[in-house]
Amino acid sequence: MSYSGFSQDKFVIQNKKQSDKIKFKLINNLVVIPVEINGVTLSFILDTGVSKPIIFNFLNVADTLKIKDTEKIYLRGLGEGESVEALKSRNNIFKIGDAIKLNQDLYAVFNNKLNFASKLGIPVHGIIGFDLFRDLIIEINYSSGYLKLTVPEVFKYKSCKKCERFNLEFYNGKPYINAEVKIEERKIPVKLLIDSGGSDALWLFENDSLGIKSSNNFFVDFLGHGLSGSVYGKRSKVNAFFLKSFTLKNANVAFPDSTSVLFAKQIKNRNGSLSGNMLKRFDVVFDYQKAMVTLKKNRHFKEKFSHNKSGIELEHDGVRLVKEVNKNNITGKSIFENNEMENNNKIVINTQYKISLKPAYTIVELREDSPAKNAGLLIGDIILSVNNKQVHQYSLQQIMEMFYDDAGKKIKLKVDRNGKILTFYFQLQKLF
The missing domain is CATH 2.30.42.10 (PDZ domain)
Incomplete structure (x- = not known):
């Protein structure tokens, strides 16, 4: 395949339509897509909350990818632990459907605890976000399970009376949206990170002065894993969550421990995160170049917010x-005879069952x-x-x-x- 004429520093789509559709798996409210890196096809979580692609190298994937031009760095994320060691690699070829980029940076994290495959039950090798969203318009059709990538110059917005459009703010390559929550009958404006790499609905950072706090009806629970360790906190409900004209009543909310999100709270005026269990209720169009996101209600919108009732x-x-049971053997027996022996021994092997x-x-x-x-x-x-x-x-x-x-x-x-x-x-x- 010839790559001549393609831009080296951004994703381009190598077909005449300048657009491509990709099927994805929705696992625990997370979008999992195929990503080809240096000729090797892997599975990545599409994560608006990450700046650069990260590979979790628990299976020595980096060796298979033959990554080069590396340097050791340390990454910091959610959790109470320390920063994690990683290798930064340059000049990698990334291909997602017909979208390709020839000199993509990536980070390979060497930490056996960061294994999404064990938590999701399917092979997941890494996460990808900002670089893809920055270069292309990304439509996430949660209702039909496909991703559509389009070159911004050819994308056309359709008239949509049932849609709402929001301006985005960016900090360190991550998108933030303004919304409102209703807590104890008080309507409170909040600035939230759009985090498609989180499986919960809503995270809020407790702040008594703003009225952002858990009700008395809560329980303490494990909230998830971050780059820097496990995250724990309170689970509760908000009376309502508002995205302009869209209202979601009795929405799930988690209030993470302050020590787990100390680094995240350093972002000016950030009040929490809007994540997968909320996003999946819409079909979403991300347009980073215009700093805009479009939401349209889909078939998941009216699904009740539930929680883990087992613990x-x-x-x-x-x-x-x-x-x-071995369905290929009805009798379940295989008999071998040795007529040369005086006692005519028989060996009976039960093949009714198989070990898998x-x-x-x-x-x-x-x-x-x-x-x-x-x-x-x-x-x-x-x-x-x-x-x-x-x-x-x-x-x-x-x-x-x-x-x-x-x-x-x-x-x-x-x-x-x-x-x-x-x-x-x-x-x-x-x-x-």
Whole structure:
């Protein structure tokens, strides 16, 4: 393939339409897209909250990509831990659909704890954001599951009476939007980072002087992983969240611990983040060159905001051996005879079953005083079955969705605890 004539310092689309559509997977409210780097196809989270592409090198992906022109740096993100070590690499070839850039910088982070694959249940190798959004107009069609990339010079806005357009502000290459929240009957203006790389709906930084604070109806929970460690905080509700004419009532909100977001709060007047569980309720057009974002309600808009009613957080933790019925052998027996031996020995092999490698799902977080914790489950337990159905028949996301079901639903879990098989029962409990 000839790259002659292409710009070296930005993404260009190499087709006559100057536009391309890409299917994506929506996993836990995150957009996962295929990204080709130096000829190797990987899976990346599309993250408006990140400045440069980051590869999580837990599988030595950087070696496969043959990254070059590197220098050691340190990155800082959410969490209470220290900065993480990374290699900055220049002059990498990035290709997303028909969009290509020939000299893309990237960061390879060497930290085994930063493994999105285990948390999402599918291979995810990194995150990408600002450089792609800066060069192209990005349409995220959450309702149909595709991404549309268009060269700004050929993009045409359609008349849309049901849309709302917002001006964006940028700090360090990240987009901020102005919105309003209603807390204890008080309407409060807020400036929020648009963070498509977060799976929650809304994060707010508590500020008593502004009236941004949790109600008395909250619970303390694990909120997620940042570059610098785990993030914990309060989960609650706001009376309403407003994006101009769009109103979302009883929206989920998280108030992260101040120590976890100390670095993020340094951005002038930032009050929190607007993330995936809110964004997915719209089809979104990002136009960074005009500093504008367009929102249109989609089929997810009226979905109820739910929360984890079990207290369990799971991760994909390697594989385990599973005994399965072999559908290709009905009798289940294979007989071999040795007629040369006097006693005519027979060897009978039962082929009714086969042994397969299946994903293992392990409890990695357990909320205090939660139904699962009170039932006796422990961190490190490996889930074998949910309500009498083996877990390898589900994706990680499907299992977690069961824990967001209606309050009162009965859950039966069979687990492996250090080789001992145990069974636990509990009911999902609504906390607000």
